[in-house]
Amino acid sequence: MVESLDQVLLQGLREVLGTPKGMIALHEPEFTGNESALVQDCLDSTFVSSVGKYVEQFEAALAEYTGAKHVIAVVNGTAALHIALKLAGVQSQDEVLLPALSFVATANAVSHSGAVPHFVDSSLDTMGIDPIALAEYLSATAEPTSDGLRNRHTGRRIAAIVPMHTYGHPVDMATLMEVANRHKLAVVEDAAESLGSTYQGRHTGTFGKLGTLSFNGNKIITTGGGGAILTNDTELARHAKHLTTTAKRPHRWEFFHDEVAWNYRLPNLNAALGCAQMERLPDFLARKRELANRYQTAFSRLSGIRFVAEPVQSRSNYWLNTVQLEVPEMNIRDQMLAATNAAGYQCRPTWILLHKLPMYTDCPHAPLPVAEQLEASLINLPSSAGLMLRIGELA
Numbered sequence: 001m002v003e004s005l006d007q008v009l010l011q012g013l014r015e016v017l018g019t020p021k022g023m024i025a026l027h028e029p030e031f032t033g034n035e036s037a038l039v040q041d042c043l044d045s046t047f048v049s050s051v052g053k054y055v056e057q058f059e060a061a062l063a064e065y066t067g068a069k070h071v072i073a074v075v076n077g078t079a080a081l082h083i084a085l086k087l088a089g090v091q092s093q094d095e096v097l098l099p100a101l102s103f104v105a106t107a108n109a110v111s112h113s114g115a116v117p118h119f120v121d122s123s124l125d126t127m128g129i130d131p132i133a134l135a136e137y138l139s140a141t142a143e144p145t146s147d148g149l150r151n152r153h154t155g156r157r158i159a160a161i162v163p164m165h166t167y168g169h170p171v172d173m174a175t176l177m178e179v180a181n182r183h184k185l186a187v188v189e190d191a192a193e194s195l196g197s198t199y200q201g202r203h204t205g206t207f208g209k210l211g212t213l214s215f216n217g218n219k220i221i222t223t224g225g226g227g228a229i230l231t232n233d234t235e236l237a238r239h240a241k242h243l244t245t246t247a248k249r250p251h252r253w254e255f256f257h258d259e260v261a262w263n264y265r266l267p268n269l270n271a272a273l274g275c276a277q278m279e280r281l282p283d284f285l286a287r288k289r290e291l292a293n294r295y296q297t298a299f300s301r302l303s304g305i306r307f308v309a310e311p312v313q314s315r316s317n318y319w320l321n322t323v324q325l326e327v328p329e330m331n332i333r334d335q336m337l338a339a340t341n342a343a344g345y346q347c348r349p350t351w352i353l354l355h356k357l358p359m360y361t362d363c364p365h366a367p368l369p370v371a372e373q374l375e376a377s378l379i380n381l382p383s384s385a386g387l388m389l390r391i392g393e394l395a
């Protein structure tokens with residue numbers, strides 16, 4: 001019997017998650033540890049805003065966990081990227097390379113820094129930037145100058161590249177760093193989705209000059225809203241803290257600010273939540289990995305749909321579990337989304353490619369055959385760590 005692909009997908013979902021009574025969310029946060037206690041302690045202290053111990057504690061916990069020498073907590077992941085790009089040397093009218101397949105925040109942060117997004121293609125294996133295709137594209141499109149890499153067509157300097165670790169799966173960073181170094185491109189990693197993911201044993205976000213995280217409500221841990229900048233460079237770290245906290249010179253009473261800066265600090269209240277969430281991270285990761293294993297087993301027995309497993313040399317946090325249709329077809333994908341959502345499984349397509357959004361249609365882009373294929377074929381499945389605790393009662 002030839003089954004339609006929406007029936008195949010439903011079969012896989014039922015096998016892993018059982019039959020939902022209500023809606024099984026794509027990704028839900030979990031606050032069953034010290035969250036209430038630490039947030040209450042923060043309220044009791046009255047230090048809920050720009051001063052307090054939890055910001056430092058949260059930064060220290062993130063530094064210890066990721067191995068980054070310095071971590072600067074900020075108000076969200078987009079703000080983290082904005083400042084990281086600025087500190088990487090990106091200037092107004094520069095171009096910045098980034099994957100066409102990403103969340104809009106990656107491109108917005110480039111725009112906020114006054115630069116022009118320049119979109120490049122992805123790899124089927126990692127769903128992130130394909131460094132081999134990138135190298136070929138740059139040889140044809142760009143030339144070295146005394147001022148750095150120059151786009152032959154636009155005349156603009158290409159200052160930096162932003163690899164993004166899609167749904168928690170690490171980019172091939174060894175090859176990407178080699179290509180970036182050869183072309184003298186600064187690397188800023190968008191690790192918003194990949195807290196807990198490593199490449200060759202090293203945490204994502206620590207390969208480039210700077211890296212960034214997000215703690216939005218849908219991410220692997222949350223502070224309500226929040227983000228962080230990672231770097232091993234002590235001077236960049238000092239400047240990142242300065243620029244995200246109004247550039248005020250320390251003084252007992254004087255308001256002396258020494259450059260145009262931002263109020264991008266993470267409130268102490270949010271950091272308290274973050275400290276409690278960091279205690280839970282290893283447990284979240286273990287349960288998400290178990291859930292991914294179950295999906296992988298279920299879909300390995302079904303045809304027409306491939307489960308996207310972690311790339312070689314990598315350990316993924318499996319932030320959002322993803323399947324790929326073997327034949328990319330937007331109509332079939334949409335039928336599958338309609339069927340699964342009607343059946344109570346909240347599934348989502350991947351993002352519309354960024355160069356198709358109205359504000360980015362005029363931006364330069366490489367040929368994007370793989371990104372186009374991924375756009376028409378990726379579906380995210382319910383991925384909350386909490387599902388592993390509920391599977392017994394769902395089945």
Ligand SMILES: *Cc1c(COP(=O)(O)O)cnc(C)c1O
Pocket residue numbers: 076077078079102103105106164190192193214215216226227
């Ligand atoms: C979540 C996310 C961000 C940052 O988002 P914020 O909501 O600003 O914290 C940036 N890039 C990617 C790829 C993301 O998924």
